[in-house]
Amino acid sequence: MCPIDDSEAFEAAAQSSLAARAMAARPAPYLDGLNPAQRQAVEALDGPVLMLAGAGTGKTKALTTRIAHLLFTGSAQSNEILAVTFTNKAAREMKERVGRLMGQTVEGMPWLGTFHAICVKLLRRHAELVDLKSNFTILDTDDQIRLLKQLIVAAHIDEKRWPARQLAGIIDHWKNRAWTPEQVPAGESAAFNNQGVALYAAYQDRLKTLNAVDFGDLLLHVVTIFQAHPDVLEQYRRWFRYILVDEYQDTNVAQYLWLRLLAGGHRNICCVGDDDQSIYGWRGAEVGNILRFEKDFPGAQVIRLEQNYRSTPHILAAASGLIAANKGRLGKTLWTEADEGEKVRLIGHWDGEEEARWIGEEAEAMQAGTRGMRPYSLDDMAILVRASHQMRAFEDRFLTIGLPYRVIGGPRFYERMEIRDAMAYFRLAVSPEDDLAFERIVNTPKRGLGDKAQQKIQQMARTNGVPLVVGARLLIETGGITGKGAGELRKLIEGIGRWHGAALDARESHIELAERILDESGYTEHWQNDKTPEAPGRLENLKELVKALEEFENLQGFLEHVALIMDNETEEQGAKISIMTLHAAKGLEFPVVFLPGWEDGLFPSQRSMDENGLKGVEEERRLAYVGITRAEEVCTISFAANRRVYGQWQSALPSRFIDELPEEHVDILTPPGLYGGGMAAPAQSGIEQAAASANVYNSPGWKRLQARSGARPMAQPRESRTITIDAQAVAAYETGARVFHQKFGYGTVTGIEGDKLDIAFDKAGEKKVVARFVVAAEQADDVPF
DNA sequence: CTGACAGTAGTTTTT
């Protein structure tokens, strides 16, 4: 099957060519809103183009306008453009925006999608070239692990010392590099107890017999086909006249090869990306791909988008200063026309709990507009953490103070246990021979079919060369299983038969069928009887799942898409502050951003540094860069001197990235109740001092604590360090007096007006402050720490 | 086969 035979493609081509001709007469209005660099990127249609798009520079706009321009000028039909993204979200957004630009006159772009979605399409057409049938199933990670576990056990390897998860990681890594089992280099032969490669080969064999592929295979198989069948490749080279790639810095070797193969003829490839935002090296992304672009495609145009429309100058300068410490960058200079705004704010805390407490209070204050800035909605705020376990402190705190929050990321909808279980039932209804689905639900809900019963089923199926359902039936018929289990198993098998029949004849709506399956299988009941606090949520999710079916014609269609596409973005109402990892925040933006946990070992993560050395630190630094550049107006970085790690109290130094922030763009806030400002060595200045002093690293209390490491900080910092001044004390201030303020730090009184003082703060400038908020400087130095 | 206990590990994540 070649794409040119595709009648659907032909129709689309005919339609869009009419549209293009009709429009060609009119000028191109979409070009108006572009800056010169964007316009250049849009108009350079032919030959290789690298669009280096810094954070917030209107990359998606340029990309989508470029597509519009291709269509508008008649350079290509909508089905001759290959546009790849990494996520469904990005693909969806792009489709929408192209549609809007073209005024809906264009048929949807059939080849705009994720690498994986496009590969599924290609692979279904040419499955036989890699010994698959075109109706192959796509395994999720769960199935994959289960399969590998079986192979590990079969190879008599101690599954405890060599967990399936690890093998899955290794195989993934190899697939990312586009290595088939035969192509894995000799240097890797020691992997997984010297048996990695053999297990990989066995795994691929097993997948073939199951007529299944995993995510990595989608790309690997297509690359294999392209390499082994030049005629097939040639068709697609001709068919895809223009290629666009989003987030090029995230491509792995397999994706890179895939792109090079396809672009090899006409070289009309436009890659968009930002080397400074490459944060997925750990899952196979090669920054080298983007750094090497000009070598790979000689004569390539490199266009830099540098005007930033997102952040204030201080935020941009802080981010730029930080990222400058990385070597081997392509280099960009972001600039903006925005007003100066707030400096990046830096604050140190005693421990992680105080950090969470402070951020909670700060969020509330910013919501109320009592920070000398405009009020912000909670929807405008985000907390970006390095590792998901850091979220907990915030959740705990926000729950106790009743601050609404939302956690972004975490297990996705379709990854949840109940959804997978339900899907397994649906899969069986569509194809009863789906062994992995059968395995998953034989004993869910509990049917009294434990390991032993399941082994018998497996054995029966294997010796007769039949799927598990059939094996199970044989087992019952031959009396290989008796008692409660036998009855339950019979009920299940009959159920599957019934559901399969219903799915085939399609008289019943697939939605009713789905509900009936969940009902008759006892799955719904299973959760209704469950008393754990998660149970109601899970039932809710099941309802959600059934609702999602409405958008599809039948169960088959649903399952077809669900493996690749399906995020659950149930928008609850009410403003909420968002909590997510830095990785999850890429591509997003918020007026107010909190970046907690900037401590060496946590961020940059120790593991990253241990395992990848300088490369690791650089990727962490890019992550920090991504974090800062998410902020539009207010960016607050914080760190804690003490943190509970696995139940043990540990102390840490402020992140090295803090030292790398350019001082002149950073504003140092003094933590609540911390009077450490004067304790640093006087020669120190700027950020170093803030880090050192705000944390009381030099204080006796700090040293005492280090001596008895592992112990809970004995003094509750809050109580011991909060000093209230009584009314008489106010009278004591005179012009020239040295005072200390919790937020603004040290200063000198320059005037008195009733209960308000004019104070020239050393760091924060001139401010008018109510007298009870300050304390005499000497007193501050005496605080017991 | 199930529930209770012990042992162990413990970044980042899309498809």
Place this chain on the structure above:
DNA sequence: CTACTGTCAG
């Protein structure tokens, strides 16, 4: 400290 996995006794 916690969440998950595997083992063991009922």
